[in-house]
Amino acid sequence: MVVISGHGLKIDDLIRVSRYGEKVEIDGDALKRVDEYRDILLKNINAGKRIYGVNTGVGAFINKDIGREDARLLQKKVIMSHAAGVGERLDDETVRGIMLLRANSLLRGNSGVRSVIIKRLVDFLNKNIIPIVPSRGSVGASGDLAPLAHIALAITGMGKVKYRGDIVDARKVLESVGSGELNLDYKEGIALINGTQVMTAITAICLHDARTYLLTALAATALTLESLGGIMNAYMAEVHALRPHKGQILVASAIRELLKGSELVKWGESEKQDAYSLRCVPQVFGAVADTIDFGRGVVEVEMNSVVDNPVIIGDKLVSCGNFHGEYVAMVADYLGIALTDMGNVCERQCYRLLNERLSGLPAFLTRKGGLNSGYMLLQYTAASLVSENKILSHPGVVDSIPTS
Structure with a gap:
């Protein structure tokens, strides 16, 4: 059981819920x-009081006042109009992660929603009801409006x-399942769609x-070093x-x-040195390890943050930009670059x-080369994937197109 309170949620908790289907419970004090x-x-x-998205229009319609009689209807219309995503749907694991993070963030309270909204999200998780969420449509700078709107549609019926x-x-x-439709009240539509939970999940x-x-x-590197009679000087603790x-x-x-104890690698002094792909693994993979650790720190802060607008501070509602996805986007780009280099x-x-000219082993690790091609195409596939990774790791955070 994973207990959520708006604080202390970890990536490992998210995986337990999103990937392995562990049940979720809401902390009573948080409610x-x-x-x-x-x-x-x-x-x-x-x-x-005049409050953005409660008794005003949203986005470019901020100057349009909404009467009290239409304020609840506005919340329904917002999620309907913003559910404009396209493309293949997000996988079940990701959508479950999004719902968990949305519920956890709303539990901080600063969004001002009723507890029934959070309970509905958790009910979807525990009953494994998965909203259909198109994967394209979020620009990040305004949070994940479109995909979150598709989830909001689903939990309301x-x-x-x-x-x-x-x-x-x-x-x-x-x-x-005996739940029935859920009618949104003041502010709940924009509170459900303002946020970074899609990119964060x-x-x-x-x-x-x-x-x-x-x-x-790391395991593959160790095996490669053994296969090639690698020189272990580059891995000495004193070097690092x-x-x-x-x-x-x-x-x-x-x-x-x-x-440790391998007789296939060379320990001690050697006049030779291995190629970069063997000798520089600590420097390259070490940077990858540090990138992952840095990313986890940033993302776990985001997982427990209030990313809505406006937010309740003290006895007032304050407009802010906490929905902006820059922190997570930079981590995602950084991680993509690191994994590409690895x-x-x-x-x-x-x-x-x-x-065979580099390894001293049979070409493509096969006997009767020519009759057998061995692992020739394994490297072709690896080369193809490496090339694709270089395209995919182009930073997305540097791009921007104006929206309303």
Whole structure:
């Protein structure tokens, strides 16, 4: 059971819920806090305060006043109009992660929603009702408006969901599980769609999996060193103490531990030195390890943040830019660059193993070369993926197109 309170949620918790289906429980004290903030919102509304997205239009329509009689309807119309995503749908794991993060953020209370909104998100998680969310449509600078709107549609009884393997109308599923439609109240529409939970969930999952990729690359490096009779001088602790980056030291130590007692690598003095793809692994993979650790720190702060607009501070509502996705976007770009560079080294190790002039092993690791092609095409595939990674790792955060 993962208990959420608006604080202390970790990437490993997200994986337990999103990937492995662990149940979610809401902290009771956090719900009391939500109710207290809700009362503050209602007091401001009843006092006639002009509040963005509550009694005004949104975006370029900020100067349009919305009467009290239409203020609730506005919330429904906002999520309907903003559910404009296109493309293939996000996978179940990602959508579950998004709902968990949205519920956790709203539990901070500063968005002013009713507790029933949070309970509905958690109910979807625990009953494994998956909103259908198109993967394209978020620009990031305004948060993840379009994809979050598709989730908001589903929890209120509109749109489509995946339930027990079938894609069906959300309304029918809610009726079948005894939940019924959910009518949004003041501010709840914009509170559901303002935020960075889509990019954060995606990046959190990537960061979790990146650790597995790194550990796999370390094991492959150790095997490559053994296969090629690698020289271990470059992994000496004394070498890395001279350049004491945390990741570099950890990677060198890990390789030494993996090869402890090996008689296939060369320990001690040597007049030769290995190629960069073997000798510089601590420096490259170490940087990757530090990138992953840095990214986890940033993303876990974001996972427990209020990313709405406006937000309740004290007894007032304050307009802000907490929905902006810059922190997560930069981490995602940084991670993509790091993993691409790690992939470059892995491909070069593969090439070195298969090239008989470099390895001293049979060409493409096969007997009767010519009749057999061995692992020739393995390296072709690796080269293809490395090239694709270089395209995909172009920083997205530097691009911008004006929107309303």
